[in-house]
Amino acid sequence: MNAPAMNALPPVLTVRNLSKSFGAIRAVRDVSFDVRRGEILGLIGPNGSGKSTLFNCILGQLAPDGGAVAVNGRPISGSRASTLNKLGVGRTFQQLSVFPDMTVLDNIIVAGQEHHGSMLSRLFGPPDAGLTEEAERLIEFFRLGHLAHEKAGSLSYGQQKLLDAAMAFMAGPGLVLLDEPAGGVNLTMLGSLKERLLTYNAEHGTTFVVIEHNMEFVMSLCSRIIVLAEGAIIAEGSPEEIRADQRVIDAYLGG
Amino acid sequence: MRRYRTPLLLALGLAALIVAPIGQGNYIVYTLCSWLIFSIAATGLNLTLGYAGQISLAQASFMAIGAYITALMTLNGVHWLLAMPCSMLACFAVGLALGFPALRVQGHFLAFVTLAFNTLVFLVLRNEDWLTGGVYGLVGMERPGFGLFDTSKQLHFYYFTVAVFAVALAGMWWIVRSPWGRAFKALRENPIRAESLGVDTRRLTLLAFAIGSAYGGLAGALVAPLVQFIEPGSFALVHSLRLLLMVVVGGAGFFFGPVLGAAVVILLPEVLRFTEGYYLILYAGSVIVLMVFCPTGLIGVYGRLRQRLFPQRVVRGDMATGPQL
Amino acid sequence: MRRQSLIAAAALAAATFGPAVGTVAQAQDKVLVPCVCELSGAGAVSGSNYRDGAKLALEEINAAGGVLGKQLVMNDYDTQTDPQTSRALVQKAIDDGAYVIFGTVYSGSTIVNMLVAKQNGVPQITGSEAPKITQLGNPYIFRTSSSAAKGVPALTAYFKQTLGTKKIAVAWVNNEFGKGGHDVFVSQMKGAGIDVVADVPSEQGQADFAADVSKIKESGAEAVFVYLNEEESARFLKEAKKQGLTVPLVGEVTLTGQKVIDLAGGAADGAYAHVGLTTGADVPSIREFARKFQAKYGRDTDHNGIKGYIGMYAIKYVTELVGSFDREAFAKKMHGLTLDVAKYPGMLLTTSWDDTGELSRESFMTKVVDGKQKVVGLVPAN
C-alpha cells in the first residue's frame, strides 16, 4: 500500500513524550511515534530496552509518569482495558492468555460478544449471542476449524498462540497490539501465523503493532520498525534500513 | 450416546427426587426440603463466589429478607406466588446497593461489607418488633395452596419445593450458559484477559452478586412456609458461613457443587451423630482436611482422579488453587 | 457437566437413605421419652443438666419397675442450641415414636419446635421459662418451672413491701428469655406504682457492662432487677462492685445461683434472687436429689437438673394416673393437675399446672451470704 495516501488520515495511534520510571531505572524515556492506518509496525530492542513497559503504558496496564497516548486522535490515558477494547483496540499477551477450560469456539465468542447487543440481550438472547457463524469463520481463517469444540487448554502451544491472536481479532478492531506473538512457537506454526496475519491485514486493512524478539519474524512481517534501546528510540525505518543501521547492530551487540 | 448422557442423568436425578420421600417419615421429608432450599441459596452464592469470584458472607441475611417479606405478605393474605417475586426483587435491589460501594474498591471488601451487613440485618429484625415480631419472630404463615394442590401436607410441600428447586436450577443453568455465563467463566479463568476483550468485569461481578442474593431471597421465601415460624436467630452470621461451607465443600464454580455441598453439610452431622458430642469436631476436622488436600471441594476431588485417568483433559484455570481471595 | 449430574445423583441417594441410619426401632416393652436438648452450643450447660437430671430420675423409675410395667428409654437429640435444628429433631423424635417430648430448655428453640409437637399431638415437657410459651394456647406444652410471669409477681411484693422501693432499674438480656421477663416486670411495676427509671438491655454474651452499670448508677434507682444469664450476671455483679453500686441487686432464678457465685466471687455477696427451685433450698428431698446428682455425675447442678428430674417423674405419675400410654389423655389429665409431694415424692415439692401448662409451686427468696446461697424466705405458690 502507498504510504502518502495513508498519511492524509489521522494516525491510528499517537504516542507523545511517553515516560515511565521504576525508582532509579528510567524504563521509557520520552518516547513519541505515530502508527499509520493499515501498517504493520514492529517494536524491537534488546532485553530490558523497555518494549514491554512501553506496551503496557500504551494499554493503560501501567500509569505513565508523563506523556500522552491517543487512538484515532482520542486520548486514552487512564481508561480501563475494557473501554479501550470497545474503542477498537485488540491485544494479545506475552504469556498464553486463552481460557483453557472453555472450548476454542467459546474462547472466540467471548472475545466478540461484548460488542454485540445489550446487557439484557446477552442474558435473555441466544446463548451464543448469534456469533457462532462469525466465530467459526474466524476459526477457519486461523486454520483451527477441526479443533473448534476442543478445550483450548488441550491445544498445542502453537495452536493456542494462534487462538490467542484470533481472539484479538474477533471484535473486528482497527488496531491490534501483539505482544511477542512468535514467542516459543515452532517454525512451521510461525510460518502460518505470519502468513495469516499478513492476509488478515491485507483483507481488512487492520493496523498491527508487534513487539517481538524474533528478528526474522519481524523483518518479514512488518512494513516499518522502531528500535528501542535503554528506553529511548534509537532507530526507525523499513526492515531494510533497520538491517543496515549501525546503531541497531551496536545496541544488539551490547555496544 | 454421550450426547444423551446428561439429559438422561438429569431425568434420573429428578426421578430420584420424586421417589425419595415415598414411605419416609416426616423428619426425612422435612430434611429433604431444607436440603433443597439450602441448595437454592447455595447455588445463588455459587454464582457470586464460584463464577464471579467474590466472597459474600451475607447469604443467610438475604434468606432472612426473603423469609420476612414472604411471611409478612402471606400473613396479610397475599398469595405466595406474589410474595415470592417481591422477596427476590428486594434481595436483588439490596444486593446492588450493597455491592456497588464494595466492588468499587480493589480487593475483597465485599466479604467485609457483607459480614457487617449480616449482623446488622439480625439486629434490625430483633429490635424492630413492631414489624418483625422481635425475638419472638413471626408465626403461623399458611403454606400456599394452588387450586386443587394444597401444600399444607409435608409431602405435598416437598413436591412443591422440588418444583421450585427445578425451576431455580434451570434458571441458573440458563444464566451460566448465556453470554453472561461465558463472561463469568472467562472472568474466573483470566480476569485480565477478559477485561482486555471488553468484558466489564466490575459490572458483571455486581450483577452476579445481586442475582446470587436474589436466589437467597427465593430460598427465604420457601423457608417461611416450610418452618411456618421465623425468628432472627435462624439467619445469624453462622448460617452464612454454613452456606459458604456448602459451596466450597461441594466445589465452588461447579454447577452441581452447591447441591452436593448442601447435602454433605446437612447430612454429615446426621451420619456422625453416633459419635456423641465429638461429631462437630470430626465434622470441622474433615472440612479442614478437605481444604488442605483438595481446595476445589468434593467435585474437585473427582476432577483430580479424572486427571489421573485421562491426563489429556486439562485442569480448569483455578483447579490447582481453588477460588482466590 | 456429565460428571456433576452423576455426583448430584449420588448425593441425592445419600440424602435419601442417609437419615435412615439414625432412626430407632421401638420395641414393644419400651416407651420412648426422647430428650431434645441443647447439648452443644450456647445452651450446652442448661441442656446437659436438664438431661442428666432426667436420666437420674429415669434410672430410678426403671429400677423400680418402670411405668405401667414398661421401661422408659431416653435417646439424645442435640439441637446445638439452634431453633431450626430443634424443630427438625422434634419432628425426628416424633417419627421415632416419641411418647412424650422432653425439652427444649432455651425458649428460643421451644417456641419454634412446640408447634411440631402440637401438630402431632405429642405432649412436651419443656424447661423454658419465657412467659410467651404458655400464652400461645398450645394444649400439649407443660413447664417444669414457673415462668417469669409467675416469678416476677412474687418479687413485686418484695420490692414494694420489704424494700419499699419507689424508683427501680432493670438490666435484662435482649433475647427471648430476657425479653419475656422484662415485659412482665415492667407491667408489674406499673401496676405496683413503682417507676422504672433505667431500662437497660444487653447483648447475649456481652462482655463489658460498664455502660449498663453506670447508666443505672446515674438513674438514682433504689433497687435493680437483674435478669441475665449466668456469665452475664457474674460480669454485671463484678462491674457493679467496681463502680460501687450499692443499691440492692435482685434477680429471678439465676442471680444467686452457685455458678454465678463461683464466677463473680466476692462481687456476688448481698445479691438477692427469687428462685423456683434451688439445690441450696432447705428441703430434705431437694438436698437428697442434690446428693444423688453429685454422686452420679461428680458435679453440682443448677436448677435445670432439678427441672429435668421432676419433669421425668411427672411423666411417670401422670401416665399412671391415666392408666395407659395415651398422649391425648396425658395432656388432658395434666391440665389443672396438682401433684402433692407427700403422695408423689419424685416431685420434690408439691406442684400444680394450670390449663395453659403454666406451673406453680412454693418458691424461695435467696440471698448470697459470704459466697453461699442462703434461703431467706418462702414464697407461697401463686
Added chain:
Amino acid sequence: MAQFIQVLLSGLATGSIYAMAAVGFTLIWQAAKTVNFAQGEFVMLPAFFVLIAHHALHLPFWLSLAVGLAAAVFVLGYLFKRLIVEPMLPVTGLPLIISTMALAIVLKESVKEFYGAEAQPFPELFPQDTIPVLDAVVSVQDLLNLAVSLSVVTALTLFLNRTRTGRCMQATAQNPDVAEILGVNTRRMVLYTFLINAALAALASFLISPVYLAKFSNGETLGLIAFIAAIVGGFNQIRGALVGGLLIGVLDNLTATYVTAEYRAALPLVLLILIIMVRPQGLVGTSEGRAV
C-alpha cells in the same frame, strides 16, 4: 461528667484488649494474606491451657501462665502454621479462610468436650483495688490492662521497625519474592509472624479472662470485634489495629450509654461499612499493600 469519664476509661480498657487481638489479625493478614476467622478462639483457648496447668497439674499460677503461653505459641503458632497454613501456601485464599472457620469450631467444641461447657472463673492477675479518677471509679486492673497492651503493641512496632529480623518480617509481608531474592529466609519470617500472633492472643486471653471469665464460646463475639477493629484501623498497620480497637471499645460504651443499647452492637458494623466506602485503607492505614 463523671459518667462520661467512667465509660470512657472502661471503654479504653476494653478496647486495649480488642486491640491486641486485632493486631494479631493484621499480622496474619500480612503473613498469609488471609483472614483468620479463628482469631477469637485463639484468644479463648490459652486461658484454658492455664486452667489445666493450674487445676489439673497443680502448678503455681505464675508457672501455669508461663506454661499456657508456651502451649499457645506452640499450638496456635507453630502447629497452626505447619499443619494448616503451610500446606496451602503460597496460594491461600478461600480454602484457607474456610479452614480457619472450621478450626474455630474445632477449638470451641474441643474445649467444650474436654474441659467443660460452663464458664470458668479465672484467677486475677492484678489487685482488685479501685482508684477514684475525677469522681469516676477505675479499677487498677483496667489501668494495668491498658498499660500492658499499649506497651506490648509499642514494643512490637519498635521490633518490626528497628530490628533486622523485624524489617525482614515486614519485607516478607510486603513482597515475599523480593525478600527471598534479598536473601531473607521468608519461611522463618512467616513462622515468626505466626508465633508472635499466638503470643499476643495468649496475652490478650490472660488479661481478658479474669474479667470476662473463660468460656468456650467467648471467641465468637471477640473475634468479630477484633476483625472489625483491624479493618477500621487499617489492615496493613499495627498502630491501625490499636486505634481501631480502642476506638471501638470507647464508641461501644458511649453508644450504649448515651444513644441506644439495643443497637450498640450495630455501631462497629456501621463504622466498618462507612470506613470501607470512604477510606478503604483504614483510618491510619496506607493504601498500598491493601489491594491484595
